[in-house]
Ligand SMILES: Nc1nc2c(ncn2[C@@H]2O[C@H](COP(=O)(O)OP(=O)(O)OP(=O)(O)O)[C@@H](O)[C@H]2O)c(=O)[nH]1
């Protein structure tokens with residue numbers, strides 16, 4: 091139970107040193123949102139705050155609508171990139187055109203979404219830009235993968251209605267996808283009063299301009315929240331081959347009718363494999379599997395081989411081979427920096 095001076099709420103946006111917390115119960119003058127600092131104690135315990143976190147706030151100054159986050163409640167499902175906590179569903183948004191649909195990129199987004207453990211929805215945006223038969227083609231392909239996808243556009247009256255219905259279910263839905271596919275435009279279509287910033291795609295490749303810079307939560311109705319997120323281009327793959335296979339619905343029951351003989355089957359022609367070759371995303375799956383195997387091999391080779399010149403470094407009380415820079419496993423911080431670099435506007439051809 092919360093202490094009397096404390097209030098419970100949900101983090102709806104993060105700024106550099108502050109966050110906005112939406113209160114469960116409004117304050118004495120009906121204040122819904124408080125601008126909160128993070129207590130240093132919270133910082134020292136290493137606990138980070140994500141958009142979507144449930145928090146306890148205290149030190150509330152109602153007239154200025156300021157407070158401090160005193161504690162973060164344990165998280166349920168977490169989307170790692172972009173970081174959003176306590177999610178219910180991940181809505182992968184991919185444009186049918188402008189930028190052109192890249193099935194590998196779409197698959198990488200679907201893998202990230204599936205890996206979160208939340209329900210996954212697939213939305214094809216900019217449906218006004220393709221003839222109906224081509225839109226239908228993509229919907230059917232997605233159905234074969236295991237997704238009851240929707241094709242939408244704020245420019246096609248009525249096309250947002252089925253999406254609105256799905257997103258109006260209780261919980262937090264996170265829209266994610268490449269930059270410029272129209273995530274913010276979709277949220278504007280669903281909630282016109284928001285007037286979120288959107289920007290035209292540019293360059294020969296019709297790349298997005300990374301217009302949305304921060305994750306923010308918006309209420310579609312009582313109990314249903316939507317998260318707009320910054321677009322990015324290349325989601326990471328899981329580290330384990332088995333985890334990769336689990337992110338393809340067509341490789342799991344009930345879509346996979348005949349279970350494979352071995353639980354750790356990677357569907358590469360192993361004996362007793364229940365997956366018939368020639369499935370639609372086979373080449374994309376093989377490509378992802380290949381990528382994560384070469385990453386694993388590089389890491390294993392680097393760990394077992396003394397670097398050129400046999401250089402050693404002192405680590406605690408033992409000597410270790412120094413790893414060549416390209417083989418060094420990226421630190422969390424390094425990964426984050428790489429991720430942030432990818433968020434910065436790309437060069438026109440990049
Ligand atoms: N023709 C057409 N253009 C659209 C549609 N939806 C969005 N756009 C345009 O696509 C461009 C990018 O839209 P945004 O909503 O900013 O895209 P975003 O996914 O939020 O991009 P980031 O914030 O950079 O991740 C804008 O010029 C929009 O007007 C659509 O359904 N049809």
Ligand SMILES: [Mg+2]
Pocket residue numbers: 273274275287288301302318319320321
């Ligand atoms: Mg946006």
Ligand SMILES: [Zn+2]
Pocket residue numbers: 350355356357358360362363364365
């Ligand atoms: Zn198999």
